[in-house]
Amino acid sequence: MPALCPCGQDLPYAACCGPLHRGAATASTAEQLMRSRYAAFVMHDAPYLQQTWSLTTRPASIDFPPGREWTGLEIVGTTGGSLFHSEGTVEFRAHYTEAGNPGVQHENSTFTREAGHWVYVTAL
Template sequence: MPALSTCPCGQDAPYAACCGPLHRGETTASTAEQLMRSRYTAFVMHNAPYLQQTWSLTTRPAHIDFDTTREWTGLQIIGTTGGSPFHSDGTVEFRAHYTAAGTPGIQQENSTFTREAGHWVYVAAL
């Protein structure tokens, strides 16, 4: 993976101190939002193993195909429900900005998260 100064997830921190430890398996997400941000960064970096690992066993696809024509350009968190270190489920609504063939676009969704074996995982978009 390339060295990144600022983490793609939108936090004001270097990748190595932000989503990097999650991607390397040195720590796990403490909130649904933190997991959402790390998964966005995994999409930016085409990190399929991390996406698979953080996808619920009940909805995980057999493999992940990345749209190579899409370049992710920014993440905006709109809101969350639950998803704190004290919850067992939660939602994160977000807008992921991208360009495809030079045309800007936005993917907006409200994603659900739950805990499996004590760790936050992505379930599905509402």
């Protein structure tokens, strides 16, 4: 049985975030982009993270904290961000362990469309 996607959906990676990471598909909603970006952090896929970061806030490089292992994504809520919106927010909790200690990154992130594609802008 194929491994489930790290984004938390009950789908194999190849049928979930894999096509987005490969560039074979684009996110339809802000939440789908958020999930795919979480999976990209899990997999250390810096090119995908750069590509899906707004031109207005994109950093020059992506750093992955050494020893941090992402262990789960919890979507708390969303506003906007659907097929019919041009902006949206996704509040989430990304769980991890680092040096054997559990942690959580809690954000309410903003997303917008650039050239018709959803991109991450910033955390509120």
